[in-house]
Amino acid sequence: IYYYARELYFNNKINKAITYFKKFLKTKDGFYENKIDACKILSKCYLIKNETDKAREILFHSFNYDLPRAEILCEIGYLYKNLKDFGRAIYYFNWASISKIDKNNLAFYEQDYYNYIPYLELCVCYYYTNNLQRSLYYNNLAKQIKPKSEIVLNNEKLLKKILKNKNK
Numbered sequence: 001i002y003y004y005a006r007e008l009y010f011n012n013k014i015n016k017a018i019t020y021f022k023k024f025l026k027t028k029d030g031f032y033e034n035k036i037d038a039c040k041i042l043s044k045c046y047l048i049k050n051e052t053d054k055a056r057e058i059l060f061h062s063f064n065y066d067l068p069r070a071e072i073l074c075e076i077g078y079l080y081k082n083l084k085d086f087g088r089a090i091y092y093f094n095w096a097s098i099s100k101i102d103k104n105n106l107a108f109y110e111q112d113y114y115n116y117i118p119y120l121e122l123c124v125c126y127y128y129t130n131n132l133q134r135s136l137y138y139n140n141l142a143k144q145i146k147p148k149s150e151i152v153l154n155n156e157k158l159l160k161k162i163l164k165n166k167n168k
Contacts, residue, residue: 001020001023001024001027001030002021002024002030002034002037002038004020005017005020005021005023005024005038005041006041008020009021009041009044009045014045014048014049017041017042017045018042018045018046018049021038021041021042021045022042024038025038025039025042025061032065032066033105033107033108035062035065036062036065036066036069036072036107039058039059039061039062039065039072040059040062040071040072040075042058043055043056043058043059043075043079046058047079052079052083055079056076056079059072059075059076059079060076066105067102068095068099069099069107069109069113070096070097070099070101070109070113070114070118071096071109071110071113073092073093073095073096073099073113073118074092074093074096074113074117074118074121076092077089077090077091077092077093077096077118077121078121080092081093081121081124081125084128086125086128086129087129089121089125090122090125090126090129093118093121093122093125094118094122096113096114096117096118097114097115097118097119097122097141099114100114101114112145115141115142115145116142116145116146119138119139119141119142119145120138120139120142120151120152120155122134122135122138123135123136123138123139123142123155126138127159132159132162132163132166133163135155135159136156136159136160136163139152139155139156139159140156142155143156
C-alpha cells in the first residue's frame with residue numbers, strides 16, 4: 001500500500017495518494033520507517049491541496065512511530081516559515097540542527113537535514129526577524145559544511161553589506 005501510494009504521489013494523483021497513505025497508516029503492518037516517510041509525503045499532498053492544518057497534523061503524527069527526525073522537523077519548520085511564523089520556524093529548524101542520526105536503525109537519512117539545511121533556514125528566518133548578526137552566524141555554520149555553496153556565499157555577501165551599511 002505504501003509503495004502504491006508513493007507512486008500515486010509521484011504521478012501527481014494526489015487525492016488517490018492521500019487515500020492510500022491514510023489506509024497504510026491505519027494498518028498495523030509496515031516498517032516504521034515507511035510510516036514516517038508516509039507521514040512526510042502525505043503532508044506534501046495536503047500542502048498541494050492547501051490544507052496546512054492537516055499537513056502539520058500528519059507531520060506531528062510521525063512522532064508516534066519514533067523520535068522526531070530532522071527531516072520531519074525541517075518540514076514543520078518550512079510550514080511555519082511559509083506562514084511567516086518565524087518564531088516557531090526557528091524553533092523547529094533549531095531542533096533539527098541539534099538532532100542526532102540514529103545509526104543503529106535501518107533508516108535512510110539525508111545528512112543535510114541534520115546541519116546544512118536547518119542552518120540555512122535559520123539564516124533566512126533570522127534575516128526576516130531583522131536579527132542580522134544571528135542570521136550571519138547560522139550562514140557561517142552552513143559555510144563550514146559547504147564552503148563553496150553559492151547560496152551561502154551570496155547570503156554572506158548580502159548580510160555583510162547590510163551590516164556594514166548599518167554600522168556607518
